[in-house]
Amino acid sequence: MSMPLTALWTVPLLGALVCAFLGSKARYGALAFSSAFLALAGGISYLQGSPSALAVLTETGPQWAYGVCYRLSADSLSLGLIGLTAFLNLICVAASWDLKVSAGYWACFLALASALTGVFLARDLFFFYAFWEATLIPMFFIIGLWGSSGRLHAAVKFFLFTFAGSVFMLLALLALVSAHHRVTGVWTWDLGSLDPKTLGAAAPYVFWGLVLGFAVKIPMVPLHTWLPDAHTEAPAAGSVMLAGVMLKMGVYGLLRVAIPLFPDLSVEMYPILGGLAALSTVYGALCAMAQTDLKRLIAYSSIAHLGFCLLGVLSRTSQGLSGGTLQLVNHGLTTGALFLMVGFLYERSHKRGLSDFGDLASRAPYLAFFFGFATLASIGLPGLNGFVGEFMSLSGAMSAPFPIFAFVGCLGVTLAAAYALPAFQVVFWSPAGPDSVSAKVSDLDFRERAILWILCGLMLWIGLAPKPWLAWFEPALRGLVR
Amino acid sequence: MIALAPQAALATGVLGTLSLGLLRRPPALALRAIAFTAVAAAMLLSAWAPAETWSSLILTVDPKSVGWQYLIYLGALPLALWIDGEDDVLTALFLGSTLGMSLLASARNLPMLFIALEFMSLPAYLLVARSRPGPRGLEAALKYFFAGGTAGALFMLGLSFYYADTRVLAGATTLNSLGQAGAALMSAAALFKLGAFPLHWWLPDVYEAASPEVSGFLSTAMKSAAVLFLMRLCELAPEARFIAYLPAIGAVTALVGSVMALRQERLQRLFAYSSISNAGLLILGVGAWAAAGRSADGVGSLLFFLGAYAFMSNGTFGFLKHAGVETREQLKGLGKSMPVAAAAFTILLFSLGGIPPTGGFMAKLLLLWRAVDANLFWPVVLAAVSALISLSYYLGMTRDLWFERPHGPESAPGRGAPLVIACAVGIVLLGAAPWLMEAVVK
Numbered sequence: 001m002s003m004p005l006t007a008l009w010t011v012p013l014l015g016a017l018v019c020a021f022l023g024s025k026a027r028y029g030a031l032a033f034s035s036a037f038l039a040l041a042g043g044i045s046y047l048q049g050s051p052s053a054l055a056v057l058t059e060t061g062p063q064w065a066y067g068v069c070y071r072l073s074a075d076s077l078s079l080g081l082i083g084l085t086a087f088l089n090l091i092c093v094a095a096s097w098d099l100k101v102s103a104g105y106w107a108c109f110l111a112l113a114s115a116l117t118g119v120f121l122a123r124d125l126f127f128f129y130a131f132w133e134a135t136l137i138p139m140f141f142i143i144g145l146w147g148s149s150g151r152l153h154a155a156v157k158f159f160l161f162t163f164a165g166s167v168f169m170l171l172a173l174l175a176l177v178s179a180h181h182r183v184t185g186v187w188t189w190d191l192g193s194l195d196p197k198t199l200g201a202a203a204p205y206v207f208w209g210l211v212l213g214f215a216v217k218i219p220m221v222p223l224h225t226w227l228p229d230a231h232t233e234a235p236a237a238g239s240v241m242l243a244g245v246m247l248k249m250g251v252y253g254l255l256r257v258a259i260p261l262f263p264d265l266s267v268e269m270y271p272i273l274g275g276l277a278a279l280s281t282v283y284g285a286l287c288a289m290a291q292t293d294l295k296r297l298i299a300y301s302s303i304a305h306l307g308f309c310l311l312g313v314l315s316r317t318s319q320g321l322s323g324g325t326l327q328l329v330n331h332g333l334t335t336g337a338l339f340l341m342v343g344f345l346y347e348r349s350h351k352r353g354l355s356d357f358g359d360l361a362s363r364a365p366y367l368a369f370f371f372g373f374a375t376l377a378s379i380g381l382p383g384l385n386g387f388v389g390e391f392m393s394l395s396g397a398m399s400a401p402f403p404i405f406a407f408v409g410c411l412g413v414t415l416a417a418a419y420a421l422p423a424f425q426v427v428f429w430s431p432a433g434p435d436s437v438s439a440k441v442s443d444l445d446f447r448e449r450a451i452l453w454i455l456c457g458l459m460l461w462i463g464l465a466p467k468p469w470l471a472w473f474e475p476a477l478r479g480l481v482r
Numbered sequence: 483m484i485a486l487a488p489q490a491a492l493a494t495g496v497l498g499t500l501s502l503g504l505l506r507r508p509p510a511l512a513l514r515a516i517a518f519t520a521v522a523a524a525m526l527l528s529a530w531a532p533a534e535t536w537s538s539l540i541l542t543v544d545p546k547s548v549g550w551q552y553l554i555y556l557g558a559l560p561l562a563l564w565i566d567g568e569d570d571v572l573t574a575l576f577l578g579s580t581l582g583m584s585l586l587a588s589a590r591n592l593p594m595l596f597i598a599l600e601f602m603s604l605p606a607y608l609l610v611a612r613s614r615p616g617p618r619g620l621e622a623a624l625k626y627f628f629a630g631g632t633a634g635a636l637f638m639l640g641l642s643f644y645y646a647d648t649r650v651l652a653g654a655t656t657l658n659s660l661g662q663a664g665a666a667l668m669s670a671a672a673l674f675k676l677g678a679f680p681l682h683w684w685l686p687d688v689y690e691a692a693s694p695e696v697s698g699f700l701s702t703a704m705k706s707a708a709v710l711f712l713m714r715l716c717e718l719a720p721e722a723r724f725i726a727y728l729p730a731i732g733a734v735t736a737l738v739g740s741v742m743a744l745r746q747e748r749l750q751r752l753f754a755y756s757s758i759s760n761a762g763l764l765i766l767g768v769g770a771w772a773a774a775g776r777s778a779d780g781v782g783s784l785l786f787f788l789g790a791y792a793f794m795s796n797g798t799f800g801f802l803k804h805a806g807v808e809t810r811e812q813l814k815g816l817g818k819s820m821p822v823a824a825a826a827f828t829i830l831l832f833s834l835g836g837i838p839p840t841g842g843f844m845a846k847l848l849l850l851w852r853a854v855d856a857n858l859f860w861p862v863v864l865a866a867v868s869a870l871i872s873l874s875y876y877l878g879m880t881r882d883l884w885f886e887r888p889h890g891p892e893s894a895p896g897r898g899a900p901l902v903i904a905c906a907v908g909i910v911l912l913g914a915a916p917w918l919m920e921a922v923v924k
Binding site for chain 1: 832837838839843849850852854855862863866869870873874877878880881882885886
């Protein structure tokens with residue numbers, strides 16, 4: 001195959017088209033194409049990772065009007081996140097296998113995977129933006145068509161909120177491209193050749209425009225209010241993709257676009273951005289403590305977790321960058337697993353409230369085991385993946401200016417235990433109340449257990465031996481250290 | 483004279499429909515066939531003619547004017563397919579109005595501009611009144627007539643001031659205060675036609691009262707002509723001071739249109755406000771084009787926007803006609819009862835909202851980019867906010883279509899689905915391959 005990167009985003013897109021026409025057999029198509037997508041992503045990563053192919057894969061198309069050019073490239077950061085996308089996509093297909101849904105459901109997930117892959121591959125900012133926005137369309141339908149009771153409101157809110165951020169990102173990109181053309185006489189959208197120095201005094205506005213677009217997506221407090229609704233109302237697999245991959249787009253945008261273009265400004269603005277990241281960790285945790293809905297609780301915990309990623313990445317120390325990036329993967333695994341399990345619970349009982357359950361551990365021991373495992377990973381128990389990411393992020397922030405942010409982050413770690421463990425206790429160990437629906441909950445079946453064994457196995461692997469994972473991302477992050 | 487062949491084709495169409503009308507019962511199919519043939523022939527002839535540039539004192543046909551003619555015919559073509567074939571006068575009025583627009587594309591001096599303006603407007607008033615007989619249509623037509631008449635009067639007054647000051651009918655290099663006042667009055671006429679704030683009050687009533695396909699025609703072909711009219715004014719009076727205010731007027735219009743559309747329950751009224759909002763973007767685009775030295779890039783962005791809008795607006799109004807829906811309430815659950823047409827409509831809505839990969843996204847991108855290039859910071863930010871507000875009701879309609887359960891009895895679908903689907907396919911192609919449009923226009 002001469003164009004492996006193009007194949008990487010067109011295979012799932014093709015899958016989406018095929019599934020749309022397969023009718024009731026669509027899930028088999030979805031399984032086939034998701035597996036092919038994962039195999040392709042794995043194959044490219046394997047070849048890329050071998051010492052014989054040190055060069056970064058790149059594909060460039062012809063130049064179009066105004067310097068727009070089809071330009072893809074895959075370094076380890078891109079491939080890592082694409083691998084995460086492909087992996088979680090397959091997990092979602094497997095987890096939704098028995099749902100009574102129309103062909104559109106499977107098509108939407110594959111289309112989403114395609115657009116996400118495009119975001120991670122594109123090196124031309126025009127294509128980056130187009131893929132970025134295109135991710136919203138399938139997710140809008142996933143939430144709106146297959147979500148729970150508040151889905152109508154949540155779908156529109158999600159779309160509008162993220163679009164609001166990206167409109168300003170687009171204006172910032174336009175200003176950057178125009179300024180480059182005015183000074184150099186060359187139209188280009190190429191991330192590698194755009195020169196932000198041509199902006200002159202307008203640079204901070206452009207920087208903040210970009211950051212606004214990314215911060216909504218991450219989401220960074222105070223731009224997070226779309227997240228709890230969207231994550232709570234989406235179907236379980238939709239929440240997995242939202243939390244597992246779509247939130248990562250924001251941090252990826254910082255790593256790929258904002259920081260490389262404005263290395264000095266991002267250091268100058270660290271007191272504001274790092275402060276907001278530290279605030280996110282505490283604020284997300286405090287909000288999670290107050291929740292009575294299990295899914296909403298996990299949604300708020302995502303805000304806190306992404307705060308750690310952000311703190312590590314923004315500190316621009318080698319530890320912080322590696323830890324923050326690894327935490328992106330970790331969060332995808334742990335929160336993905338938690339959302340799936342809440343989904344399994346909801347399928348059985350049609351309830352999500354903490355007080356709707358009780359004494360589940362004796363009724364559904366496998367569920368209790370996996371839920372406890374993922375909860376411990378999520379709050380950062382040493383030996384599991386969350387610890388590695390959070391520890392490295394915080395120690396990175398510690399060695400950057402304003403170590404106070406790291407202290408605030410440590411507070412966030414403590415608070416994580418304070419919201420996650422009581423929730424686990426209430427659902428699985430406390431005696432069942434009079435309104436409890438625990439009796440309806442049967443234990444996980446083989447398919448569900450298999451999915452969770454894989455996820456938990458990965459959590460343990462990253463927790464015990466993080467080195468290969470860190471080494472994988474390291475080449476892409478080397479240049480970003482301050 | 484071969485350059486005027488498209489206009490001749492349209493005029494022949496007018497004569498043909500009127501002569502058929504002499505029969506007691508004019509055959510509907512024949513009338514529609516004549517309308518379609520006339521517009522399609524005009525389109526083909528204009529594509530074939532531009533090899534030569536033909537010029538007189540009052541009209542010039544060059545590649546530039548041909549590009550605009552093309553756009554006008556593109557906007558008019560759906561109505562030719564869709565017009566009520568029972569009514570020969572309606573068909574003749576439609577072709578006459580289109581003829582006026584195509585003359586506007588070639589007008590070379592201000593009096594000719596005025597004649598072309600009236601030529602396209604007078605039939606349009608009657609078109610609105612006749613397309614949906616009854617007191618509401620008549621009232622809207624009267625309102626339209628008074629608004630249009632005011633615009634015409636303003637233009638004539640402005641023209642007389644301008645002539646009194648400069649003693650030329652086009653392209654004066656220096657303007658005194660009298661000439662400036664004249665140019666401002668003439669621009670007010672153009673802004674009236676475009677529905678710019680605060681001269682937009684007539685537009686929602688007219689678009690709501692006319693039948694959907696006529697509203698589609700008014701919001702595409704007529705809008706293209708009005709934008710062209712404004713640009714011609716900028717060219718013929720390059721020193722006029724009003725040009726500097728266009729970006730601000732455009733941005734405010736875009737914002738007002740979007741905000742007003744938020745609360746509309748009746749769909750034709752909603753899309754009328756949405757067209758005001760889009761007109762605002764176009765005025766901003768004209769302002770950016772004039773501010774940046776009237777470059778070809780600026781014209782290209784406006785042409786692209788209008789071309790994309792021809793698909794979007796004709797497609798959306800076409801869907802309203804096809805599905806027979808009048809209020810937002812009636813949209814609910816249509817995704818279940820007519821999935822294909824609703825999917826096409828959804829694509830058009832996303833395009834209107836400016837979401838890639840659609841032509842609407844490319845159109846907004848190119849237009850706002852010219853404005854960013856011209857350093858129009860605040861107008862661009864206002865326009866972006868307006869785009870955001872407008873997205874909320876486009877998404878709201880998508881939600882009603884797909885996520886809600888149907889209310890009340892289903893209306894029987896019309897026979898317009900192929901046209902709506904064609905518009906949706908066209909808009910996706912424009913988004914995926916924007917150079918197609920460029921190639922056609924060039």
